[in-house]
Amino acid sequence: MASSLRPLALLGAFVVGYLFPQGAALAWAIPWFVRFMLFAVFLKLEFPKLRLRRSHFAILALNLGLAVGGCELFRLFGAETFALAAFFTAVAPTATAAPAVGSFLKRDVEYIVAGLLLTTFAFAVALPTLLPWVLGKPVSGAFLDVASNVVSVVVAPILVARIVRAIYPASRGWSARLKNVTFGAWVAMVTIIAAKATAFIADPANGVRPTILLEIGALSLVVCALNFGLGYLVGERDFRSEASQTLGQKNTGAAIYFAALYADPIVALGPTLYVLWHNLCNAIQLQTLALKERKAKRVADDEAASTKPQKQTQLNR
Secondary structure, three states: OOOOOHHHHHHHHHHHHHHOHHHHHHHHHHHHHHHHHHHHHHHHOOHHHOOOOHHHHHHHHHHHHHHHHHHHHHHHOOOHHHHHHHHHHHHOOEOOOHHHHHHHOOOOHHHHHHHHHHHHHHHHHHHHHHHHHHHOOOOOOHHHHHHHHHHHHHHHHHHHHHHHHHHOHHHHHHHHHOHHHHHHHHHHHHHHHHHHHHHHHHOHHHOOOHHHHHHHHHHHHHHHHHHHHHHHHHOOHHHHHHHHHHHHOEOHHHHHHHHHHHOOHHHHHHHHHHHHHHHHHHHHHHHHHHHHHHHHHHHHHHHHHHHHHHHHHHHHO
């Protein structure tokens, strides 16, 4: 798919999801889309190149610090619902789709994968520890819930990809050939998530009043802006965009699941609406990249055209 069409496809996914909330019935397919995207990315990865950098630990500190700090800030004003929404929105680890999106944006995928593995592992360890403090009550089974999700959605595709690579080394080239299919899976996943969010908001049983929807939407937008902005600032010179992507693009599926399970559906709106913001940011990034590529192509074409008369003159002489 042409890079210039990708932002339109992503924006179209939100429109289709909004117009057809019935698509929420396909929510079961989301983990499978994520597994496929990760499988395609891990096929081409050279694991010896993966290494944790100083900025990865800065990203991890921000990931947990913004969650705890945001929660405490709202509690100072007695806004418990917003405190929980801020926590569950900010605490989510790097999205499992982030490496695939990073490849579309022509970023260093190994950097993003290292951040994904670090933040996901930390999430699995930290969330069961933090939940009793956040909720003010003991929580049983949280560790097993988080761990099973991590193994199923992240670890399993890694293992399958490595086994396929070992059996058929040429499979590392499949990633490039599957790039458009992988992007299609991302668009389909965003469509279903948008449909699911629309269905949830429209359901009277969930009691979502318009004002709280706007307020939590604004909260999640601020968290998104902080994540992408602070990620860029803490990234090392050659990895600023990758650090921004690693902190900004979040595994909202996990956050929505645990927010709905241990808090309430209103709190789950925080990470649900974050889906809109971080994918809109990705759409803007894709559009910016497409514009840069078109400009670079025009410059190259102009330079090539300007050298032709000179070469022709030299030949005539």
